[in-house]
Amino acid sequence: xxxxxxxxxxxxxxxxxxxxxxxxxxxxxxxxxxxxxxxxxxxxxxxxxxxxxxxxxxxxxxxxxxxxxxxxxxxxxxxxxxxxxxxxxxxxxxxxxxxxxxxxxxxxxxxxxxxxxxxxxxxxxxxxxxxxxxxxxxxxxxxxxxxxxxxxxxxxxxxxxxxxxxxxxxxxxxxxxxxxxxxxxxxxxxxxxxxxxxxxxxxxxxxxxxxxxxxxxxxxxxxxxxxxxxxxxxxxxxxxxxxxxxxxxxxxxxxxxxxxxxxxxxxxxxxxxxxxxxxxxxxxxxxxxxxxxxxxxxxxxxxxxxxxxxxxxxxxxxxxxxxxxxxxxxxxxxxxxxxxxxx
Amino acid sequence: xxxxxxxxxxxxxxxxxxxxxxxxxxxxxxxxxxxxxxxxxxxxxxxxxxxxxxxxxxxxxxxxxxxxxxxxxxxxxxxxxxxxxxxxxxxxxxxxxxxxxxxxxxxxxxxxxxxxxxxxxxxxxxxxxxxxxxxxxxxxxxxxxxxxxxxxxxxxxxxxxxxxxxxxxxxxxxxxxxxxxxxxxxxxxxxxxxxxxxxxxxxxxxxxxxxxxxxxxxxxxxxxxxxxxxxxxxxxxxxxxxxxxxxxxxxxxxxxxxxxxxxxxxxxxxxxxxxxxxxxxxxxxxxxxxxxxxxxxxxxxxxxxxxxxxxxxxxxxxxxxxxxxxxxxxxxxxxxxxxxxxx
Numbered sequence: 001x002x003x004x005x006x007x008x009x010x011x012x013x014x015x016x017x018x019x020x021x022x023x024x025x026x027x028x029x030x031x032x033x034x035x036x037x038x039x040x041x042x043x044x045x046x047x048x049x050x051x052x053x054x055x056x057x058x059x060x061x062x063x064x065x066x067x068x069x070x071x072x073x074x075x076x077x078x079x080x081x082x083x084x085x086x087x088x089x090x091x092x093x094x095x096x097x098x099x100x101x102x103x104x105x106x107x108x109x110x111x112x113x114x115x116x117x118x119x120x121x122x123x124x125x126x127x128x129x130x131x132x133x134x135x136x137x138x139x140x141x142x143x144x145x146x147x148x149x150x151x152x153x154x155x156x157x158x159x160x161x162x163x164x165x166x167x168x169x170x171x172x173x174x175x176x177x178x179x180x181x182x183x184x185x186x187x188x189x190x191x192x193x194x195x196x197x198x199x200x201x202x203x204x205x206x207x208x209x210x211x212x213x214x215x216x217x218x219x220x221x222x223x224x225x226x227x228x229x230x231x232x233x234x235x236x237x238x239x240x241x242x243x244x245x246x247x248x249x250x251x252x253x254x255x256x257x258x259x260x261x262x263x264x265x266x267x268x269x270x271x272x273x274x275x276x277x278x279x280x281x282x283x284x285x286x287x288x289x290x291x292x293x294x295x296x297x298x299x300x301x302x303x304x305x306x307x308x309x310x311x312x313x314x315x316x317x318x319x320x321x322x323x324x325x326x327x328x329x330x331x332x333x334x335x336x337x338x339x340x341x342x343x
Numbered sequence: 344x345x346x347x348x349x350x351x352x353x354x355x356x357x358x359x360x361x362x363x364x365x366x367x368x369x370x371x372x373x374x375x376x377x378x379x380x381x382x383x384x385x386x387x388x389x390x391x392x393x394x395x396x397x398x399x400x401x402x403x404x405x406x407x408x409x410x411x412x413x414x415x416x417x418x419x420x421x422x423x424x425x426x427x428x429x430x431x432x433x434x435x436x437x438x439x440x441x442x443x444x445x446x447x448x449x450x451x452x453x454x455x456x457x458x459x460x461x462x463x464x465x466x467x468x469x470x471x472x473x474x475x476x477x478x479x480x481x482x483x484x485x486x487x488x489x490x491x492x493x494x495x496x497x498x499x500x501x502x503x504x505x506x507x508x509x510x511x512x513x514x515x516x517x518x519x520x521x522x523x524x525x526x527x528x529x530x531x532x533x534x535x536x537x538x539x540x541x542x543x544x545x546x547x548x549x550x551x552x553x554x555x556x557x558x559x560x561x562x563x564x565x566x567x568x569x570x571x572x573x574x575x576x577x578x579x580x581x582x583x584x585x586x587x588x589x590x591x592x593x594x595x596x597x598x599x600x601x602x603x604x605x606x607x608x609x610x611x612x613x614x615x616x617x618x619x620x621x622x623x624x625x626x627x628x629x630x631x632x633x634x635x636x637x638x639x640x641x642x643x644x645x646x647x648x649x650x651x652x653x654x655x656x657x658x659x660x661x662x663x664x665x666x667x668x669x670x671x672x673x674x675x676x677x678x679x680x681x682x683x684x685x686x
Contacts, residue, residue, distance in 0.1 A: 006449060006450065006453060029474040063493055065486075101405065136360060136368075138351050138354030138680075
């Protein structure tokens with residue numbers, strides 16, 4: 001510890017990030033609310049502070065350091081709104097208010113900043129969230145890389161609704177809203193100048209309207225997560241750990257675009273570990289799965305939604321995948337760093 | 344505009360920051376809540392979202408890029424908690440929940456991060472606010488300067504209370520909680536290796552308990568602000584503009600420590616423009632001013648509280664200062680950048 005230093009892997013969203021959070025942050029910041037380890041903190045204002053009614057609030061934050069700041073299908077502004085909107089939506093909250101804080105490197109073109117801010121405003125309008133407060137800091141040339149954005153968000157959860165990573169039930173269908181790895185590979189292609197026969201676009205999108213339709217159907221939705229840094233594999237492993245269950249998925253059911261497969265083969269990446277910014281994983285009671293699938297497929301951002309596996313009765317927190325060639329593979333969190341600064 | 348670039352002055356908190364906010368951010372993000380231009384956004388959840396009662400929520404954010412990350416009297420962790428706690432408290436909110444997001448440069452010592460996190464936890468305990476959600480990003484060596492922290496905060500405002508920069512009333516006493524410039528000069532001394540005969544400590548402190556005592560006294564407190572970036576001058580000018588009044592202050596009433604005066608004379612700074620991180624400005628009905636002063640002086644962070652001026656009936660938004668030598672000086676916002684990366 002004495003001479004240990006932070007590495008890029010500590011920001012991967014995978015195993016090293018989890019270790020850092022446990023050893024440094026949770027040991028100092030632990031409380032009954034942070035302990036839930038979901039994408040948003042969830043709390044009621046009713047007990048200590050008088051009549052705020054029976055609803056709960058959700059509150060979350062993310063900083064965005066993606067490089068470059070624009071790529072096919074998105075930019076840092078759109079990402080900064082979608083990431084926080086989605087973290088609110090997956091705990092069942094209606095996103096209401098957003099903060100936006102900018103750390104800008106001296107010398108950034110004002111036109112670049114203006115484009116990013118416009119993109120944030122457009123995405124916020126689509127997601128129906130208001131940007132209500134903010135901050136601007138400027139650091140000297142060389143002290144930051146262009147532009148970093150932090151957003152925090154506040155949302156309201158309807159009475160009685162509880163969606164958490166610890167809610168997966170044995171027999172639940174695991175639904176994935178579409179193809180994986182699009183965001184990570186699209187950003188990488190912009191960064192490294194990779195060219196595909198067909199342009200690959202990032203999937204960055206606000207999922208709150210689709211999620212709202214899913215919840216309004218009255219279906220038994222037990223867990224929702226958006227598989228960002230660390231990819232599908234890391235998110236499924238988190239759910240298995242929080243819910244103390246095993247998860248089985250089938251490789252042939254997981255949609256992966258040809259360009260993503262090709263890039264991953266070339267670079268030695270596993271698509272299961274590549275970041276997504278507009279995808280949803282849901283654990284849904286088996287009897288409601290078809291209804292939920294229909295709703296997702298009728299939404300703009302879930303047309304390829306499909307069942308990729310199920311929740312099993314084991315407390316091993318293991319995630320297993322039936323491979324295309326008929327074997328079984330253990331799926332684990334991302335270890336180390338694969339694609340730094342992807343979000 | 345085409346080739347305009349961001350300068351350090353855009354992060355000063357003064358005139359250029361205000362211009363940037365108006366031209367780039369407000370034009371895209373304007374709404375009924377952001378329009379109030381206070382240190383926190385204030386909103387009710389009652390109208391659109393059912394029974395949340397009659398209380399209002401406050402929500403605010405700040406990113407901290409201070410350099411170096413420790414200095415006499417504080418560190419970036421303490422600052423990141425106090426800054427956001429104070430922004431909530433000055434709109435009359437009880438601070439409840441905090442987010443903490445870290446952008447870390449690869450290579451930062453884990454022991455350094457741990458010390459900062461410990462300092463955040465201690466300050467949060469003093470302020471009685473819970474850190475409930477967070478984020479960690481790591482960027483390559485050279486892409487950020489050590490450590491940047493963003494905090495966002497949520498608080499609850501008691502029914503019927505409205506404290507805003509637009510509330511100053513003619514005849515109000517202007518109360519300042521203590522000496523100005525301590526934070527800015529303490530950070531500068533750590534950065535540049537300045538040595539004073541007596542060590543100057545930053546004033547960084549959570550003011551919420553003092554403010555809570557002031558509000559609980561039932562006094563007519565019309566405006567509260569903490570004069571951070573841009574200093575006392577910029578904050579008074581903001582209040583004068585928002586409230587459409589003139590403000591008159593007296594130079595001899597404003598406490599300035601000898602070390603701050605000396606450093607400012609040497610460097611050509613105006614103490615009125617130097618940042619504070621544990622000071623409060625309040626506009627209070629004249630008949631309640633002595634009661635409020637007593638409460639502040641009995642609090643740990645307001646022992647030197649004093650009346651420095653009054654609100655006048657003019658719509659010029661002018662701030663005037665009677666100087667020690669008997670003249671009158673116009674006080675204006677900081678223009679350009681004096682001390683970059685002070686918070």
